[in-house]
Amino acid sequence: AKKLGRGRVEVFSAQMKAQLNNERRFGKQCARGLEKGEFIPYYQAQVDARTRRIVGIEVLARWHHPKRGLLQPAEFIEIAGNLGMLDDLDAAILKAALKDRRAWIRQGVRVPRIAVNVSAARLSDPLLVDELQRLDIEPDTLSFELLETIFLDNSEDGVLANVAGLKAMGIDIEIDDFGSGHASIIGLMKLKPRRMKIDRQLVLPITTSREQKRLMRSIVDIAKALDIEVIAEGVETLEHAKLLTRLGCDILQGYAIAYPVPAADMLARLTQTQEL
Numbered sequence: 001a002k003k004l005g006r007g008r009v010e011v012f013s014a015q016m017k018a019q020l021n022n023e024r025r026f027g028k029q030c031a032r033g034l035e036k037g038e039f040i041p042y043y044q045a046q047v048d049a050r051t052r053r054i055v056g057i058e059v060l061a062r063w064h065h066p067k068r069g070l071l072q073p074a075e076f077i078e079i080a081g082n083l084g085m086l087d088d089l090d091a092a093i094l095k096a097a098l099k100d101r102r103a104w105i106r107q108g109v110r111v112p113r114i115a116v117n118v119s120a121a122r123l124s125d126p127l128l129v130d131e132l133q134r135l136d137i138e139p140d141t142l143s144f145e146l147l148e149t150i151f152l153d154n155s156e157d158g159v160l161a162n163v164a165g166l167k168a169m170g171i172d173i174e175i176d177d178f179g180s181g182h183a184s185i186i187g188l189m190k191l192k193p194r195r196m197k198i199d200r201q202l203v204l205p206i207t208t209s210r211e212q213k214r215l216m217r218s219i220v221d222i223a224k225a226l227d228i229e230v231i232a233e234g235v236e237t238l239e240h241a242k243l244l245t246r247l248g249c250d251i252l253q254g255y256a257i258a259y260p261v262p263a264a265d266m267l268a269r270l271t272q273t274q275e276l
């Protein structure tokens, strides 16, 4: 038994070593990628549910990896988080998106609000507001998407202080993936977000389940009671889009509306028409 135990320990530590080496290699690549501007924003349009005009654009990170090609967030966000690099990645994506937006404005198009994803690490950084104030951001047309788990690993006071600072700058707070994790009414009341995005797991079944449809209506009612605008995400069919509009959702986002696209395609979209 002793032998077996030792063997196990060795196997385990060999695995751990391999994993550590992998993470270390990944960390180096990631740091270099950040330096070289390999992380770039993709853009997914959001439309007003009634008019179908583009009223927002979510910024989604992609990694142009020199060897592996274009990587999706599923392949790097979590590891970057484990390595403590997600705050730097968020900062790099925000800067790149602001640069794209300035270029679009120079082209003469009307650019709607852009929404960036902000990790808990970045939101709890006490220097965040100072740092943003030094950027050229036109905060009135910027939103930060925060996960509803934001209070879990962070000091509530730190989070709320930053949220207050962001709002004072004119940056909108939005709760992302509402209903997928630790959705709480108290949390909503503390953060007082401008908008909430209802998770696509709650959106998908509304066309096939009466119960889920009623639930969606109730969530919209709660949001309305708290003066929060509702964005439905994961809108994959026109049937969903119609029903969500009927249930009172304000803004729609999903493949039925538009796919995430690179900056040049987004500009083309904005130039052609603001209706989808």
Ligand code: C2E
Residues within 6 Å of the ligand: 044, 059, 060, 061, 072, 073, 074, 077, 086, 089, 090, 093, 117, 118, 119, 176, 177, 200, 233, 234, 235, 236, 253, 254, 255, 256, 260
């Ligand atoms: P998210 O914030 O919930 O973003 C929405 C995700 O759903 C995106 O995946 C988007 O491409 C995808 N999506 C959009 N419409 C539909 C649809 O109709 N159906 C389905 N099935 N999916 C749809 P993506 O781009 O792979 O991003 C995944 C996650 O990675 C994001 O989820 C977000 O949590 C995270 N992420 C992406 N970019 C950043 C970033 O710059 N910073 C941070 N901290 N996280 C990011």
Ligand code: CA
Residues within 6 Å of the ligand: 084, 085, 086, 087, 088
């Ligand atoms: Ca860091």
Ligand code: CA
Residues within 6 Å of the ligand: 058, 117, 145, 176
């Ligand atoms: Ca998001």
Ligand code: CA
Residues within 6 Å of the ligand: 176, 177, 197, 199, 233
């Ligand atoms: Ca989301």
